[in-house]
Amino acid sequence: MMGFISYLVNGISLGSVYALIALGYTMVYGIAKMLNFAHGDVIMIGSYVVFSTVSTMGLPPAAGILISVAVCTVLGVVIERIAYRPLRQASKLVVLITAIGVSYFLQNVALLIYGANTKSFTSVVTIPPLSLAGGALIISGETIVTILACIVIMIVLTLFIRHSKPGRAMLAVSEDGGAAQLMGVNVDGTIALTFAIGSALAAVAGVLLCSSYPSLTPYTGAMPGIKAFVAAVFGGIGSIPGAFIGGILLGIIEILGKAYISSQLADAIVFAVLIVVLLVKPTGILGRQIQEKV
Amino acid sequence: MALLEVESLGISFGGLRAVDNFNISVEKEQLYGLIGPNGAGKTTIFNLLTGVYKPDKGTIRLDGENMVGKNTIDINKAGIARTFQNIRLFKDMSVIDNVKVGLHNHHSYSTLSAIFRFPSYYKVEKEIRERAMELLKVFGLEEECDYLASNLPYGKQRKLEIARALATGPKLLLLDEPAAGMNPNETGELMDTIRFVRDNFHMTILLIEHDMKLVSGICEGLTVLNFGQVLAEGTTGEVLNNPEVIKAYLGE
Amino acid sequence: MRQMKTKALSKQTRNNLVTYGIVIAAYIAVEILMRAGMVSSLLKGLLVPLCIYVILAVSLNLTVGILGELSLGHAGFMCVGAFAGAIFSKCTMNAIPVAGLRFFLALLIGAAFAALAGILVGIPVLRLKGDYLAIVTLAFGEIIKNVINIIFLGRDSRGFHISLKDAFDLGLEPEGEVIIKGPQGITGTPNDSTFLIGILLILVTLFIVLNLIHSRTGRAIMSIRDNRIAAESVGINVTKYKLLAFTVSASLAGVAGVLYAHNLSTLAAQPKNFGYNMSIMILVFVVLGGIGNIRGSIIAAVVLTLLPEMLRSLNDYRMLIYAVVLIAVMIFSWSPKCREFRERYGLKRLLGSKKGAKEEV
Numbered sequence: 001m002m003g004f005i006s007y008l009v010n011g012i013s014l015g016s017v018y019a020l021i022a023l024g025y026t027m028v029y030g031i032a033k034m035l036n037f038a039h040g041d042v043i044m045i046g047s048y049v050v051f052s053t054v055s056t057m058g059l060p061p062a063a064g065i066l067i068s069v070a071v072c073t074v075l076g077v078v079i080e081r082i083a084y085r086p087l088r089q090a091s092k093l094v095v096l097i098t099a100i101g102v103s104y105f106l107q108n109v110a111l112l113i114y115g116a117n118t119k120s121f122t123s124v125v126t127i128p129p130l131s132l133a134g135g136a137l138i139i140s141g142e143t144i145v146t147i148l149a150c151i152v153i154m155i156v157l158t159l160f161i162r163h164s165k166p167g168r169a170m171l172a173v174s175e176d177g178g179a180a181q182l183m184g185v186n187v188d189g190t191i192a193l194t195f196a197i198g199s200a201l202a203a204v205a206g207v208l209l210c211s212s213y214p215s216l217t218p219y220t221g222a223m224p225g226i227k228a229f230v231a232a233v234f235g236g237i238g239s240i241p242g243a244f245i246g247g248i249l250l251g252i253i254e255i256l257g258k259a260y261i262s263s264q265l266a267d268a269i270v271f272a273v274l275i276v277v278l279l280v281k282p283t284g285i286l287g288r289q290i291q292e293k294v
Numbered sequence: 295m296a297l298l299e300v301e302s303l304g305i306s307f308g309g310l311r312a313v314d315n316f317n318i319s320v321e322k323e324q325l326y327g328l329i330g331p332n333g334a335g336k337t338t339i340f341n342l343l344t345g346v347y348k349p350d351k352g353t354i355r356l357d358g359e360n361m362v363g364k365n366t367i368d369i370n371k372a373g374i375a376r377t378f379q380n381i382r383l384f385k386d387m388s389v390i391d392n393v394k395v396g397l398h399n400h401h402s403y404s405t406l407s408a409i410f411r412f413p414s415y416y417k418v419e420k421e422i423r424e425r426a427m428e429l430l431k432v433f434g435l436e437e438e439c440d441y442l443a444s445n446l447p448y449g450k451q452r453k454l455e456i457a458r459a460l461a462t463g464p465k466l467l468l469l470d471e472p473a474a475g476m477n478p479n480e481t482g483e484l485m486d487t488i489r490f491v492r493d494n495f496h497m498t499i500l501l502i503e504h505d506m507k508l509v510s511g512i513c514e515g516l517t518v519l520n521f522g523q524v525l526a527e528g529t530t531g532e533v534l535n536n537p538e539v540i541k542a543y544l545g546e
Numbered sequence: 547m548r549q550m551k552t553k554a555l556s557k558q559t560r561n562n563l564v565t566y567g568i569v570i571a572a573y574i575a576v577e578i579l580m581r582a583g584m585v586s587s588l589l590k591g592l593l594v595p596l597c598i599y600v601i602l603a604v605s606l607n608l609t610v611g612i613l614g615e616l617s618l619g620h621a622g623f624m625c626v627g628a629f630a631g632a633i634f635s636k637c638t639m640n641a642i643p644v645a646g647l648r649f650f651l652a653l654l655i656g657a658a659f660a661a662l663a664g665i666l667v668g669i670p671v672l673r674l675k676g677d678y679l680a681i682v683t684l685a686f687g688e689i690i691k692n693v694i695n696i697i698f699l700g701r702d703s704r705g706f707h708i709s710l711k712d713a714f715d716l717g718l719e720p721e722g723e724v725i726i727k728g729p730q731g732i733t734g735t736p737n738d739s740t741f742l743i744g745i746l747l748i749l750v751t752l753f754i755v756l757n758l759i760h761s762r763t764g765r766a767i768m769s770i771r772d773n774r775i776a777a778e779s780v781g782i783n784v785t786k787y788k789l790l791a792f793t794v795s796a797s798l799a800g801v802a803g804v805l806y807a808h809n810l811s812t813l814a815a816q817p818k819n820f821g822y823n824m825s826i827m828i829l830v831f832v833v834l835g836g837i838g839n840i841r842g843s844i845i846a847a848v849v850l851t852l853l854p855e856m857l858r859s860l861n862d863y864r865m866l867i868y869a870v871v872l873i874a875v876m877i878f879s880w881s882p883k884c885r886e887f888r889e890r891y892g893l894k895r896l897l898g899s900k901k902g903a904k905e906e907v
Contacts, residue, residue, distance in 0.1 A: 035677060037826075083873055086881035092676070093616060094880045097833045100826055101872035108866040226684070226822065233681045262710075264729075268692035271685035278682055279670050344779060370781035378779075384772035386838075387765070395769040398762060399781045405790065408761030409754050415761065422762070462780050 002136040007259045008252060013143040013212065015251020016150030020205035021228030022235070022243035023157065024198030030174040030238035031194045034092065037099040038079065039202060040225015041106035044218060046072045046203030047210045048110055051119055061124035069203040076199025077192050085188065103222075110218035118217050121210040146208045153201065154244050161240065166193055174238065223267075227254075230274050236287025245285060295358060297322045297498045298343075298466055303352030305342060312338045313522045316352070318500075320466070320515070325492055326500045327509045327530070330519035331542060336502045337379055339519070340468050344376050345369040357465060371399060373465035377455040377472060379502075385444035389435055392443050392454055393426040396461025401425070429457045432494075433487060449480040453487065460495065467491070469501040473508050481505060485512050510534060518542065562756045565841045566749060572848075573745045592855060594809045597744025598802045599851050601751045603831040603843040605798030608755055610829065611838030612764065613791040614771030616680040619667070620799050621824035622687030625815055626663045627800025628807040629694055629726070631656030632735040635808065636725055637701065639736060649738040653747075653804050660800020663690070664793040672788045684822050694815040699726040731814030732807070739809040747805060748844075751798050755840060758794065767791045834875060 021043060028036045046068045053064035083102050087095050127141035161167035169190045172180040181187045209224060210216055227250060235246025250270060257269035277285065298320040305313050313335045320326045328336050341347045343354060345366040354361040361369055375396075384392050401422045403414045430436045433453040438446060443454060452472055459467055472488070473481045485508055491497050503509050509516065509530070516533040518525040526536045533539055576593065579585050602620060609617045631652040642648040667686045674682055698709040702722025709715040713724050726732055758764050766787045769777040778784055807813045817823060831850055835842030853871070857864035878884050 029677075035680070083877070086877050086883065089882055090876075090880035091837075093610070093833055093837060094876055096616075096680075097830055098873055098876040100830065101869050101876065104865060104869035105873065108862075108869055112862050112866065230681060230685065233678065237677070262696065264696050265692055268689045271689050274685050275670070275682055278674060278678060282674055282678060346775075366778040367781050367783055370779060376779055378776065382773045382776035382779075384769045384776065386772050387768055391765055391768075394762075395765050395777070395782065396780045398766055401762070403762060405758070405761075405763045408763050409757045411757060418762070458776075458780060 002133060003259075006137055006139075007255050009137075009139055009143060011252035011255035012248055013146045013251070014255055015231075015248035016146045017205050017209045017212075017247075018224065018228045018231045018250050019150055019244045019247025020153060020201050020208070021224060022232040022247045023153075023240065024202050024205075025229050026232040026235075026237055026240060026243040027170070027194050027198050029232065031170055031177075032080075032084065032088075032191050034084065034095045035099065035229070036084075036198075037096065037225070037229075038102035038106060039198065040221035040223075040228070041103050041110075042072050042075060042079075042199050042202040042221070043206035043209065043224060044110060044216075044221030045075060045106055046206035047121065047216050047220060048114060048119075049203075050124065050207050050210070051121055051216055054124060055119075055122050061126075065124065065204070065207055068207060069200045072199040072203035072206075073196045076195040076202075080192055080195040085191075107218045107222070114218065116217065118215045121214040121216045123211040123214060124207055125211050140212075142208070142212045146212065149204065149208060150244075153204070154240075157197075158240065166190065170194060227267075227270065230270065233284055234274050234277055236284030238288075239284070239286040242284060242286035296320055297324075297357055298500065299353075299355045300343070301353045303339070303342060303349050303354065305338065305347055305349050311522055313342065313349075316519070316522070316524060318517050318524075318527070320498055320500055322498055323492060323496055324498055325488070325512050325514050326498075327513035327516045328500060328502050328519060329504070329509060329516060330525070334519040335522040336519055337470060338522075340376060340470055340502065343369075343468060344374055370462055370464070373463075374468065375459035375462045375464035375466075376468035377452070377459055377470055379470040379474065381448075381451050381455055383443040383451055383455060383458075385442070387443060388439065389441050389443055389446065389454055390423070390426050390430065390439040392458050393429050393461045394422050396458040397422050397425055398462075400461075400463055426461065429461055432460075432490065433457045449476050449484075452476070452484070456487075456491070460491065460497070465498060467497050467499045469499060469503075471502055471504065473503060473505045478507075481508055484508070488512055506534075558760055562752075562760075565752060565756065565844070568841065569745060569748050569752065569844065573742075576741070588855065588858075592851065593741040594739050594744050594805065596848055596851055597741065597748055598806050598809075599828070599831065599847040600748050600844050601802040601805070602799055602828045603835065603847040604748075604751050604755055604840055605795045605802070606828050607832045607835075607838065607840055607843045608758070608791055608798075609795040610832050611836075611840075611843075612759055612771065613767050613788060613795075615672070615788070615792070616676065616829075617683040617792075617795075618680050618822055618825045618829065619683030619685075619687030619690075620795075620828050621820045621822070622667075622683075622690040623660045623663055623796040623799035624803035624806065624824070625687075625690050625694060625820035627656035627660040627797075627803030628813060628820075629732070629803075629815075630659035630800070631804030632732045632807040632813050633699070633725055635736055635738070636732060636734065645736060645738050648736070649743070649804075649808060652738075652808070653801055656800045656804035656807075657797040658800075660803065661793050661797035663800075664796025665789065667796075668789045668792040672785065672792060684825065687820070687822055687825055691815045691817075691820045694726075694731075694820075695729045697726050698724065698728050700724045729814060731812060733812045735807055735811070735813055737808060737811065739805050744805060747801055751801065752840065754794065754798065759840075763787065763790065830872065834872075 021039065024039050025036065028034065049068040049071045050064045053059045053067050054061050079102055083098050084095060087098055123142055125141045125145045127145060129141055130139040130144060132139065161170060169185045172185050173187055173190045177187055228247065231246035231250040232243050234250060235242030253273055254266050254270050258266040261269060296319040300316060300318045303313060303316040316339060328339065330336055342349050345364055349362060356373055359372060361372065384395060401418050403418045407414045427436060427439065430439055433456065435450060435454060435457065446454060456469065473484055476484060488499065489512055492499055513530045516530050517527040518533060518539050520542045525542055526533050526539050602624060606617065606620045609615055634655045635648055635652045638648055671679060671682050696710050698713050698716055700707045700716035700718045700722055702719040707716040707718060713727060716724065766782045769782055770784050770787055774784055831847040832843050834850065835846030854864050854868050857867055860867065
């Protein structure tokens, strides 16, 4: 029983990371209507920045995280400006391929700078593990921090979108970009802001991911990126609460699947659950059904 | 017996009665108009007739055959073809290929025959091409047969849509605002074409239109729809002089 | 300036012949160069993979360009074909000693199994649209790869044995043989793939795809791509033709898989050969070659496979350059500003050619 709870907590922790990444995916999709395949690689870049600043240069973790968030935010905005903005009117497929190009680019930049060898990431969390039920259940500091960080970010982000002017502009653009532009919303600026926020979250997610799973390579971001994308679709792509729910569920399914069914099949189980959900509800758990008008 | 008989047809969308107790009866080879203010539910009726929406109640009979519960494809096979208010051509295909798609169910050969180019492929493709050219000629589109459909001027796109619908060999042709966006010259030409189609193909035509010149010029009977319900019906002359109709159109 | 006219039937046929001609000419050129000893061993090793990529790109174009649905699981179907073909060849090595016949049968088996996978995946999945379809096909590809990695298959005098645990669990008789060793996959598949067979299979693929496109079936498929609602309104069975296109596409990917399996001594399902990255790479070929443009797919597959190899001297920088080229090509071909610039100062315009846009198919 304690084993199950422990797996569940780990699942929620991994799910929190997925949720943070999925937020970036889902916000960008909702607003720019594009699949930003390079999002996972921004996580990897963010983790390398923390690795360099904290492990190599010896800065305090907090400073490392701040620098990482700053670098990723700028990176996100630059990627949007150079690669995606010129293609705003192009077909989705073209934008998707461009995003794949950006993904290759980031991976190979990291490969050039850091090499292909796995770097072992030092956890930035210094909180001691929590021992419950007389030591039968131990929850690591990383797990606690990850879950708390995810909750705090979700709340702040929701408040920001609901109550701030730029947040509402984001809602307006995601609803109807053309109409928003006519109403005086700066669409380009709003999209850039979305990329900035999404990438900042990716940096945080990267640090949390690598604190729990401390091996870092240029391809570290790829699979979590794909899984977070799955989480976003799972919850209903474009929906922020959906990304949260999808991320958490995905993390739980993955960890429980690994523990109780097969560690090799864990990914297959995650993907299978996604397929089942989409077949039952073709736009995800919280997605909206849009029917084409005849 | 009328070709199309619709009785007490109704559909609701989320509590809103979009069409209620709608009746219509169109005789063979009749040119019949369905008019009414914007939002009256005209296109919804077309969508009900073609199986895009399923009615909550009522019956639709084509030549005595029940249409309710059939899907769009089977309804087309049973003999109802349509055009769309917002033109829906196969825009990255050539003009003639658009018509050839319409001929799909009438000139058939297997996919294997297509891949291995059995003699049936050449024979049927020749038939298809000839038939498609015939139809294009009716609409004066034979010159443009190899153009991409999206490169046609607007008026010709509307005509191509009618040609494609006719290619499916329907008993009943539904035209959704065929003259929308046309100038008076083009509208006049379109009226001739519609008459020609009726006379030469012995076609029954039900059309939605806002252009009163077209309606009064070619329709023999009319049904007026307002707020999803039939406001008036009868011959074109009667209906257009009906004070209720004038009021609905011009307001109080 | 958009090209106004599309091709008439005769011109279409001529166009197809040009496409076949290019492939045959490429084969002859490579053969001559090889006889003259001008082909490096590196390039020789690339010849069969090139054929595999071309088949994959052409077949994926059927789904993406002709049917208009985004699939990110093409490598999954290739994987199914590869394993089905390899198992067949391994099991019949003694029973069918004639390599050609055995390979031919392996191709049919691989294509059939991949087609079956295509139908199984297609029936539920093709109800979804756009990006949802993309992620689900990606998911299916990953599932196929993962599942194959845990299968152990053995054979002895009592027949086949399957296990999801390990080779000992199969409980084989002493003379029994393990065919699939889980993550280690299949070893000892006969090396039956040759460049000539690869070229022949490209021609077969082209024959099937081009003939399909220029037929009643192809028009039905394209009509669904252009306007699903209108296609239904003229009586096109949307589900049937979607499934048909998807299945043909999958079975041809299976053919590429069989070719792949018989080109290597060890076949294992890894992220780099059957993962989503492979599917994405094929998609890149299709998009760069021109969506719906079959000849373009062939050229893009060849150029984009050779490009990183030619940049080999640049070592670590080559994939970086590849990425930059990819982004630059996309922006250059599709951004409105660049399009305007090209139209004003484009080469074709300067040469006075009337044809503007790329030819379709």
